[in-house]
Amino acid sequence: MSGTTKPRNKQERIDSLGIQKPRLVQWWQDADKADVLSRIGIAVTAAIALLVLCQTWAPQFAYRLGAIPARDLVSRVTFDVPNLEETKALQNTKRREVLAFYRNRSEPIKQIKAALKDQLFKVLGAPSFDQMTEEERLAFAQFYEGDEADDADSPAKRFSVLKSVLAEDPELKKLQDALRVAMEENERKGLLQALQHQQEQGRQDMIRVYEAHTPDESLPVETSDVRIAQASIEFVKRLREQFRTRYPEEGGQKVAEMISSWIVQRLPEYPTLQYDDEKSEKARQAAADAVDPVMTAYRHGESQLAEAGVPLTNVEIGLLKREWSELIGQMRWTDKLSRMAAYGGMIAALYLLCASYIFFVDDRSLLLSRWKLAKLLIVVVSAISLGYWVSGDRWRAELIPLVMASILMSVVYGRELALLLMAAACLSLTLFLGLDLAELVMMAAACTSCILLLGRIRTRTHLLYVGGVSAVITLFTVIGVGIVTGQTLSAGAPGPDIEPVYRGPIFDMVVWGLVREAFRAGGFILISAAAMTPLLPLVEKGFGVQTDLSLLELGDASHPLLRRLAQRAPGTYNHSINVASIAEAAADSIGANGLLVRVGAYFHDIGKMFKPEYFIENQSAGVNQHDSLQPAMSTLVIIAHVKDGADLARSHHLPEPIIDFILQHHGTTLVEYFYREAARRSEEDPNGESVSDKDFRYPGPKPQTLEAAVMMLADTVESASRTLVDPTPSRIQNLVDAIAQKKMSDGQFDECGLTFLQLDRIRRSLVKSLTAIYHARVKYPGQQSA
Incomplete structure (x- = not known):
């Protein structure tokens, strides 16, 4: 085998020098990069969603009806606006x-012709004037209304002329032709006594006429051609001309006069034209729709859109919206990107501020847990986005999502963090909407008052109380800010072209608008508080928190687990009740949630129900089950009640904070009795192995909250106090001090943030409570000792 070693790379050689790296670099090298990147991805996704939902690429329309501009609003772009009045x-x-x-x-004219022919046949049927019957005389009288005493134009002579002229036309065919030609224009254009439409409904000098059977074909007609008073004159002329041609003999014109007079007298009774309002209205509407809007030009930097100190009306709002739309339309994509980048930088700064507070001051698990971080960001993004979308001039309801989010965050994350997060949310929404300082103050007042007033929710009407008080605070805040910003003082101030008398109505309108806005804000807060009341169970379920209201319901002695504990392990049940009593007082002494500690104490030892006889408080008649077990086995039985209790709690759907009490109330403390027994046996056995205290410790975790730390101390001192033969106050104090010192030395409070001052207050409270429980009693004469 070769004795050479594997050569080290450059980084390994540098690391071998042991030079300390910057903390950020060291953290990044030691961190779970996949987890860190996933959490960064969640935060970036929330930021992008906020930028998109709030449309940060475009300026927001920041003006509202009734608002009073502090300065004259001059157009920022050149645009045209339809002039509605001129149009x-x-x-x-x-x-x-x-x-x-x-x-x-044309049917009435035909009827006139037929009636004329009938009357003429009656008259011409008489052989002579003297031989006329009564009926024939009445018919002839319609053609002659002259003076019978006038010999030159007597009825007899008229009859004679009529009969002689028409003698050559016994069937009156030439007369019919003459009438047809003379009345052809009247039949085609129609006749009426007077126009049936008003001046606003159309022209008076001309009309458009159509036949009833051809409504789509019409012709323009001069009114003088159809008005009977004027059309009859032309008719008489045409009839005379026809008689001159067809009846040239002497007396023809006189007969034409008689017949035309008969017809003219009856024309007013037979009008042929009827006004069609529906068709005329369509024509009028078409003409109106065809009109191009009259445009009024507004120049960049020159045209005034609204006057300073005067409330905005619908007219000014319309102009400002038109200018805003034109401004957005002229923006280039680079302008939009730069706006989004600027807002992104603002969100990043707020992220850094809030994250630093959460990590270094508050609960850093909110940042280290992906699920908790996602829920936190969902609440913030939802509150801001909903506030953005309901903030329009129609609703102005941005307070509703903000107030609901304030209550939710105060319940879930506590007052301090809720104040910071809602301050950031109010600032973000103010910038997204382009609102002024007064709106920011109003939103901040509503959110802050709700958070500070919320406190502990012990009754179902508590949120309504909070909403009512917060509504009053916000109402006076809105009015006060309106007065401070000078809205009521400058409103309607007379200018160079405004009479001083004009100040009164404007001033009243501004004051009324300010009061109305204040009551609107108060009403929205009441609505928000009322809406959150039925949502509290969902908030508790979704975020794993408990309000005092739900804790009171959970701590009912009739709960199935507590009833079963009292039946199977009465000693443990009594111990839990005592721990709950002293732990609640101790928790209240340091400002922790005493009610949560009390309810947690009720359930902290429910795991002992599985093997109650192995715990001393449930043993009787001096029988100890551990006498037949090895210390290690006894330790396993004792420690198992923690895991068994947590499993039992989960199966009964107890909240996570209660389960945490079950898991953490022993922390990683040592089961001293069995550890010492095992050590003693090991020392007595020459072949025995050394005993490690790790095998005799609870699995933990250590207390993570102040409430869990209080529970640990209360549970331990309550059990230990039962061993005191004479529990005097001094002995109780020494016991509590010794136990507290041992827990602290064992490092059980390292992860809960407990301070020495808080530990001292807990000790004092526990001593006071135990002393009250074991107080001395007066021994009466003849009373035997128990």
């Missing part, structure tokens, strides 16, 4: 210029 005026003009539609029915 509407032009549309109305076009509507008035449309030709109204009229439906033409």
Whole structure:
């Protein structure tokens, strides 16, 4: 075999010098890189989701209806806006210029012709004027209304002229032809007494006429051609011309006059045109729709969009939104990327701030556990994103997700961390929305007041109380900030073109808007608190935490596990009750969760139910099961109650904090009695092997919280105090001090953050509680000692 060694590479040679590396480099080399990268990936994914959901590539529209700008708002881009008033005026003009539609029915004119022919046949049927019957005279009277005393134009002469002119046309065919030609235009264009539409509904000088059987074919017609008063004049002229051609003999024009007069008198009774409102409205609407909007130009850096000190109305909001849309449309992709990069840098800075606090001050397991980190980021991203999407002018409800997240974080992570995280969330949302300082103060007041007021949730109405008080605080905060920022003082201040009397309505509107916004914020806080009340069980289940309300329900003596413990191991049950009593007081003395410790103490020894007779508090009649066992075996039986208890708790779905008490209440302490017994036997046996204390220790883990540390001390001192023959206060104090010193020396409190001051307060509380339990009693005369 060769004696040469394998050559070392460069890094191995450098490492052999033992030079200490920077802590960050050393940490990276020692860390589980896959786990670290996965957690970094979760954080980066949450940051990208936040950037995308909050649309950070585009400026947010930051103006709200009723807000008062501190300065004149001047256009940042050049854009055109439709002038609605001028456009509407032009549309109305076009509507008035449309030709109204009229439906033409020529049937009435045909009826007039037929009636004329019938009356003429009655008149012409008389042989002479004197021989006329009454009916014939009445028919003739329709054609003549002259003066009977006038010999030159008497009825007899008129009758004679009528009969002589039409004598050559016994069937009145020439008359029908004359009437057809004379009334052809009236039949085609129609007749009416007066227009049936108003000036706003179309032109008055012309209309559009269509036949009833051909609605799609229409022709424009002058109103004078269809108005009966004017059209009858042209009709008379045309009829005279037809009679001049067809009846040239003397008296023909007089007969034309008689017939035209008869027809003209009856035309108003037989109009042929009817106004079609539906068809006309379609034409008017089409004309209005065809009008191009009248545009008003706003110039970059010149045009004023809103005036300082005057509340924004729908008009100004519309202009600002149009400017905002144009500004986004003109942004280049490089501008959008730079905005996202800037917001990404802000998120990274907040990440670093919050992560540093969590890692160095709070619970670093939130960062070291992928699942806990993911849940934390989901809450933060959801609160900010939901706040972004419901913050529009329609709802302005960004307080709802923020307040709900504040309550959730305070319950899950505690007040200190919740304050930091919600401060970062409020700041992020303010920047994403482009809001001002007043909005940030309002959100911070709502979140901070809810977190500080939350405390311990012992009743179902506690959240409603918190929401009510927080709503009042936020309400006055909004009003106070509005006054401080000068909204009520500058509102409606008279300018050069504004009369001083104008200040009153504007001032009232601003004050009312401020009060309304304050009550809106208070109402949203109440809604959020009420919504979180039924969600508390889901929060406890999802995040593995317990509120006082659920702890009180869990600590009920009727719980199946506690009832079974009292039946199978009454001594252990009594021990658990005593531990719960003294541990709760000790935990309260250092500001820990005493109720959690009390409920945890109820269940911490439930594993002893499997073999209760192996534990001294359940033994009776001096029978000790360990007398027949080796110390190592006895140790295994004793230690097993921790694992058995945890398994039993999981099978009954107890919360994780209670299971942690079961696992941690002994930590890695030594089972001293059996260890010493094993050591003694080993010393007496010449061939015996040395005994290692590792084989006689609980598996742990050591207490991870202050509550678990309190539980360990209370459990130990309560058991040890039972061995005192005369439990005087001094002996109890010496016992507690000795046990506390031993646990501390054994390193049981190294992982829970317990300070010497807190340990001293725990010792004092335990001594006080045990002294009260074992207090001396007055011995009455004749009383025998027990």
